[in-house]
Amino acid sequence: MSSARDRVLGRVRAALADVPAGEDRRWPREGPEERPYADSHGEGPSLDVLVDRLVDYKATVHRVDAERLPAEVAACLERAGATRVVVPEGAPRAWFEGCPATLLTDSPERPRTLADLNGADAVVTGCAVAIAETGTIVLDAGPDQGRRAITLVPDHHVCVVRADQVVDGVPQAVRLLDPARPLTWISGPSATSDIELNRVEGVHGPRLLEVLVVG
Amino acid sequence: MSGTFLGIPPFPDAARSAVEDSQLRHNLRKATRTIRGKRTEAVDELGADWMRLRARGKEVKDHTLRHLDHYLEELERSVQRAGGTVHWAADAEEANTIVTRLVQETGESDVVKVKSMATQEIELNQALERAGITAYETDLAELIVQLGEDLPSHILVPAIHLGRSQIREIFLEQMAEWGTPAPADLTDDPRALAEAARVHLRERFLRTRTAVSGANFAVADSGTLVVLESEGNGRMCLTLPRTLISVVGIEKIVPTWSDLEVFMQLLPRSSTGERMNPYTSTWTGVAPGDGPQEFHLVLLDNGRTDVLADTVGRQALRCIRCSACLNTCPVYERTGGHAYGSVYPGPIGAILTPQLRGMSSAADEALPYASSLCGACYEVCPVAIDIPEVLVHLREEVAEGSGHLGEKALMAGAGAVFGSPTALEAAQRAAGLAGGAVPRHLPGLAGQWTDTRDLPGLPKESFRRWWKRDGRSEG
Numbered sequence: 001m002s003s004a005r006d007r008v009l010g011r012v013r014a015a016l017a018d019v020p021a022g023e024d025r026r027w028p029r030e031g032p033e034e035r036p037y038a039d040s041h042g043e044g045p046s047l048d049v050l051v052d053r054l055v056d057y058k059a060t061v062h063r064v065d066a067e068r069l070p071a072e073v074a075a076c077l078e079r080a081g082a083t084r085v086v087v088p089e090g091a092p093r094a095w096f097e098g099c100p101a102t103l104l105t106d107s108p109e110r111p112r113t114l115a116d117l118n119g120a121d122a123v124v125t126g127c128a129v130a131i132a133e134t135g136t137i138v139l140d141a142g143p144d145q146g147r148r149a150i151t152l153v154p155d156h157h158v159c160v161v162r163a164d165q166v167v168d169g170v171p172q173a174v175r176l177l178d179p180a181r182p183l184t185w186i187s188g189p190s191a192t193s194d195i196e197l198n199r200v201e202g203v204h205g206p207r208l209l210e211v212l213v214v215g
Numbered sequence: 216m217s218g219t220f221l222g223i224p225p226f227p228d229a230a231r232s233a234v235e236d237s238q239l240r241h242n243l244r245k246a247t248r249t250i251r252g253k254r255t256e257a258v259d260e261l262g263a264d265w266m267r268l269r270a271r272g273k274e275v276k277d278h279t280l281r282h283l284d285h286y287l288e289e290l291e292r293s294v295q296r297a298g299g300t301v302h303w304a305a306d307a308e309e310a311n312t313i314v315t316r317l318v319q320e321t322g323e324s325d326v327v328k329v330k331s332m333a334t335q336e337i338e339l340n341q342a343l344e345r346a347g348i349t350a351y352e353t354d355l356a357e358l359i360v361q362l363g364e365d366l367p368s369h370i371l372v373p374a375i376h377l378g379r380s381q382i383r384e385i386f387l388e389q390m391a392e393w394g395t396p397a398p399a400d401l402t403d404d405p406r407a408l409a410e411a412a413r414v415h416l417r418e419r420f421l422r423t424r425t426a427v428s429g430a431n432f433a434v435a436d437s438g439t440l441v442v443l444e445s446e447g448n449g450r451m452c453l454t455l456p457r458t459l460i461s462v463v464g465i466e467k468i469v470p471t472w473s474d475l476e477v478f479m480q481l482l483p484r485s486s487t488g489e490r491m492n493p494y495t496s497t498w499t500g501v502a503p504g505d506g507p508q509e510f511h512l513v514l515l516d517n518g519r520t521d522v523l524a525d526t527v528g529r530q531a532l533r534c535i536r537c538s539a540c541l542n543t544c545p546v547y548e549r550t551g552g553h554a555y556g557s558v559y560p561g562p563i564g565a566i567l568t569p570q571l572r573g574m575s576s577a578a579d580e581a582l583p584y585a586s587s588l589c590g591a592c593y594e595v596c597p598v599a600i601d602i603p604e605v606l607v608h609l610r611e612e613v614a615e616g617s618g619h620l621g622e623k624a625l626m627a628g629a630g631a632v633f634g635s636p637t638a639l640e641a642a643q644r645a646a647g648l649a650g651g652a653v654p655r656h657l658p659g660l661a662g663q664w665t666d667t668r669d670l671p672g673l674p675k676e677s678f679r680r681w682w683k684r685d686g687r688s689e690g
Contacts, residue, residue, distance in 0.1 A: 005303040008465065008516045012284045015524035019281045027278055027470045037267040037477065041260075053490065108504025114421045114455065134483075134491035147505040148454040148496075152447065153421075171476035179437035179472045180297070182502045185479075185495035190447040193487055194356035194372050195379055195405040197246040203355065203409050204416065205447025205494060 032175060040169030046132040047213060050166055053135025057188030058201050059209040066214055069160065070097040073124060076158050076210050077101050082121035086112065086150045090143020091126060095160065106150050117153035123206075124158045125151055128183075130166045131173045135188065137161060137211065138173060140181045148182055157206040159186075163215030219338060220366060220556050225581040229554035230546075239551050242378045247542045253488025254539060254595070260490070261480070271477050273599040276533035279435075279468050280523060286435040286468045287514065293438025297500020299510040304462075306517050307337035313513050314339060314427065314460055315346045321458050323348075323425045329442060329452045330354035331429025332536055333462045333515055335367060335558040336571075339427070350427065351393070351419055353448035355412050362389035368552030368560060370538040371486055376551050379403040390415050416448065426452035426507070430463045431535065432478060433512075436471045439499045440512070443482060443492045453496045459507035464515050466523075466532040478535060485597040486537035518571035527608040531567045533598040538563075540592035540602060546585060555585065562592035566605040574609075574616065583609035 089107035126144035190205030304310035359374040367373030386397040432441040541561030552560030557568040569579040
């Protein structure tokens with residue numbers, strides 16, 4: 001008996017008998033700059049749009065100067081009463097100057113247990129890219145973002161976004177991202193629309209998303 | 216365990232009882248109106264670019280389907296290169312056998328599941344149960360359906376037919392049997408219900424070592440799988456377990472990573488009416504030290520190549536499961552999803568289900584008629600599937616096949632009359648003279664046909680007679 005693979009591929013080929021043998025298979029047929037849709041939709045200054053969209057989806061947003069960042073990180077954690085805070089090993093030490101919380105560093109080589117993460121009050125990370133138009137933050141497991149689990153299990157995610165990481169539209173972000181890395185796109189806190197199609201915030205992911213926009 | 220669609224009566228009968236359920240109609244009207252308004256706002260925000268993205272989405276999917284063999288092989292290579300294992304399943308039984316074996320090899324008897332249409336289509340949960348494996352649904356709506364031993368009625372929100380007080384009752388009565396019970400003082404506030412689901416599933420997420428998912432997209436050039444979701448249950452399943460098994464229909468492929476920039480704009484706006492859904496996870500094979508260290512991709516045919524072989528019906532495989540066509544359909548709003556007798560209800564279900572199942576039953580043959588052909592589904596489809604065109608095409612197949620006997624007999628009669636000018640003239644004269652005496656409904660077999668159609672008024676004089684008399688002189 002032939003393998004399932006051969007049978008499926010054979011059926012696909014038989015089903016496509018109408019497609020001419022030499023049909024052009026190049027894809028995409030144009031460069032990124034010539035795509036027949038917009039890169040972004042010109043909705044205003046990137047940072048303003050990002051903040052507007054984040055707030056619209058119930059994230060808490062603070063715009064801060066670079067030198068104020070450590071104080072703001074400490075303030076965020078203190079307001080939430082967070083004393084045990086997960087931090088990816090590659091996050092800049094400077095972010096936590098003067099921070100009174102206990103920092104639990106995590107890395108793929110020295111991962112915290114799930115129980116540790118579940119017992120933590122918050123996690124602080126950076127990001128890879130942010131998309132203004134959709135209020136989206138993308139994590140790519142870079143050194144200042146860490147394993148995917150650390151931004152998922154704690155109930156409070158504090159995310160530092162630098163102004164130079166913000167793009168206007170989705171196509172611009174996709175071009176900057178490396179698909180070989182595990183990516184998490186985050187647009188507001190965990191939510192559901194499953195009850196009468198009304199959006200309610202707070203299901204399994206972090207119920208509090210706090211974004212510090214620097215610059 | 217939730218049930219099966221087998222044995223649900225054909226659409227006209229099921230619809231008749233559904234429209235008599237006033238609670239159901241209330242729930243559906245409320246939910247579909249909410250989502251229609253949100254969707255319009257989210258789509259309008261992109262202005263003229265929406266139609267350009269829609270055209271591009273259609274183009275990407277058409278191109279992929281026309282070279283599907285090539286892209287399937289490319290996807291297989293890419294996933295293998297990234298450390299994943301690829302399995303092929305020609306039908307539901309093969310897919311269920313593969314997944315059951317993979318779960319058994321992990322030594323686990325529990326799996327957590329991310330909402331997936333493909334695994335519902337193949338009734339994976341029932342197959343796992345027969346092997347002594349419990350599949351826990353983690354999407355809120357799927358959880359409601361599973362706890363209530365109900366059937367899904369919507370692609371995106373399987374419990375759309377239930378209101379908050381019904382959901383509260385299900386949680387209070389059933390959660391304890393499956394794990395952490397609902398709090399005794401649970402209210403029907405959606406926030407309280409969402410919190411109960413969070414507490415109910417938390418421990419389950421932390422300790423279950425095997426997960427089963429589907430995928431919204433599979434990228435051929437990079438080998439990346441993509442899941443869009445809202446609650447974080449998807450992230451839990453895709454990140455915390457050791458082993459991840461993803462069952463993905465062969466039509467879910469897009470050629471390149473950059474094609475996602477189109478679909479990541481089309482899908483959230485068209486589906487939940489959001490600029491972006493709260494969470495999207497993408498993964499490529501296995502990432503050392505981060506997430507599941509074993510990844511299996513099961514590529515599922517299960518009738519898709521039959522759909523592909525039909526050059527008109529093929530476009531149904533462009534579907535990205537946004538469910539906008541359900542939310543906008545006047546028939547769906549009144550009957551709900553169960554009447555369609557399939558995991559794919561609504562307009563897309565009316566064209567996809569009979570093609571996937573091969574029009575093998577009275578229920579399948581009734582589905583292409585579960586529409587008024589108003590065209591609203593085509594207008595909102597983010598990949599421009601001409602659903603009315605496919606419905607009419609499938610009706611032709613039903614009429615030509617062993618199906619609708621009355622329609623076939625009438626069409627054969629019409630063929631004899633239209634084929635002969637003298638017979639046609641005689642028939643038209645007789646009909647014109649009979650005038651108002653013609654009954655609106657025909658008896659017997661023909662009655663099956665006229666029961667569901669209005670006979671147009673008959674003109675006093677046929678076009679052919681008028682043309683003979685003085686039509687030519689006016690030209």
